[in-house]
Amino acid sequence: GAGVSQSPRYKVTKRGQDVALRCDPISGHVSLYWYRQALGQGPEFLTYFNYEAQQDKSGLPNDRFSAERPEGSISTLTIQRTEQRDSAMYRCASSPTWNEQYFGPGTRLTVT
Amino acid sequence: KQEVTQIPAALSVPEGENLVLNCSFTDSAIYNLQWFRQDPGKGLTSLLLIQSSQREQTSGRLNASLDKSSGRSTLYIAASQPGDSATYLCAVWDAGGTSYGKLTFGQGTILTVHP
Numbered sequence: 618g619a620g621v622s623q624s625p626r627y628k629v630t631k632r633g634q635d636v637a638l639r640c641d642p643i644s645g646h647v648s649l650y651w652y653r654q655a656l657g658q659g660p661e662f663l664t665y666f667n668y669e670a671q672q673d674k675s676g677l678p679n680d681r682f683s684a685e686r687p688e689g690s691i692s693t694l695t696i697q698r699t700e701q702r703d704s705a706m707y708r709c710a711s712s713p714t715w716n717e718q719y720f721g722p723g724t725r726l727t728v729t
Numbered sequence: 730k731q732e733v734t735q736i737p738a739a740l741s742v743p744e745g746e747n748l749v750l751n752c753s754f755t756d757s758a759i760y761n762l763q764w765f766r767q768d769p770g771k772g773l774t775s776l777l778l779i780q781s782s783q784r785e786q787t788s789g790r791l792n793a794s795l796d797k798s799s800g801r802s803t804l805y806i807a808a809s810q811p812g813d814s815a816t817y818l819c820a821v822w823d824a825g826g827t828s829y830g831k832l833t834f835g836q837g838t839i840l841t842v843h844p
Contacts, residue, residue, distance in 0.1 A: 621772070648830055659733070659818050659834030660773070673831060708773070710832075717763065718832060720773040 619643070621721035623709050629727045630699055638694045638724045642711030649692050650718060651684055654706040666692060699728045731756045731823055735835035742809055743843050750804040750838045752819030757797050760824040763832065764793050764804050767816040776817075777804070781824070809842045816840070 622641045630636050642649050648667050652660035662676040668689040677683070681699075686692040696703055704727050710718040732755045742748055752762075761780045765773040777786045777793040779802070785794040792805040806813060816839050820832040 650830060650832070652832075652834075657836070659820070659836050660832070662831045662833070665830045667830075676831070710773075712830070716761075717775055717778045718830075719775065720765075722770075722772040 621709055621711050621719055623707075623721040623724050625724060626722060627725045627727075629729060632699060632701060632728055634699055635695065635697045636699055636726065638696075638707050638726070640692045640694070640709030640711075640721060642690065642692070642709070643713075643719055646711035646713050646719075648712040648714070648718075649686055650710045650712070651692070651694050652708045652710065654708055654723070656705075660708050663694070696726075699726075701728045704728045731759075731821060731833040733819060733821055733833050733835040735817075735819055735838050737838060738836070739839040739841075741841040741843065744809060744811060746809050746842075747805070747807050748809055748840075750806070750817050750819075750840070752802040752804070752835055754800045754802075754821045754833070756823065757800050758824050759797065760822040762793075762795055762802050763820045763822070764791075764802075765818040765820065767818055767837070773818065806840075809840075811842045811844050814840055814842050 624639045650665040651663040654660040664674040666686040681697045684694045706723045708723045710720045712718045736751045763778045764776045779795045790807040795802045816837045818837045820834045
């Protein structure tokens with residue numbers, strides 16, 4: 618079956634613009650997670666959902682970052698008024714239960 | 730706050746060698762530990778998942794052990810091949826509180842296997 622998909626795969630935007638990153642989890646997976654990965658580092662947790670409920674958003678760096686999963690399936694991570702420090706790989710993962718997480722290919726965001 | 734450290738940061742070996750990657754974590758209250766492989770331009774591929782009640786897991790040439798009390802895990806790769814070249818990431822899933830589901834990753838070990 619299809620794995621986790623993310624779009625776009627690459628996004629270049631100018632400083633100050635808003636961006637929306639999309640994650641389509643594996644069908645039927647209850648939990649969905651967002652991570653951010655800087656070059657040469659491991660991914661860092663941003664937020665996660667069980668169904669449509671956002672359970673933990675402690676990793677969101679500031680109030681320019683928000684995420685939603687309105688129907689308990691597809692999720693969108695939105696970054697408002699982007700800054701150069703937001704440039705990173707944004708990764709999404711899904712999980713059927715409190716167990717193994719399956720990652721998508723990521724979205725490479727570059728803010729110029 | 731959980732912290733995960735991986736040693737070494739990089740490793741270069743000739744084909745055929747057996748090798749060990751190390752992972753340590755500061756808080757032993759974990760739900761499970763997961764080893765991933767990361768290839769350039771691709772997502773993270775899960776290699777092995779060890780539940781907190783388990784001591785090891787095996788898949789093919791890979792064997793991962795977990796010593797929760799000492800906060801350590803090792804990934805053993807037997808008879809390494811050039812196709813094993815990748816970044817290997819260790820991640821722990823903290824138990825308790827509101828952090829269910831949050832994986833804390835190490836910084837990774839970059840493995841290069843020479844033909």
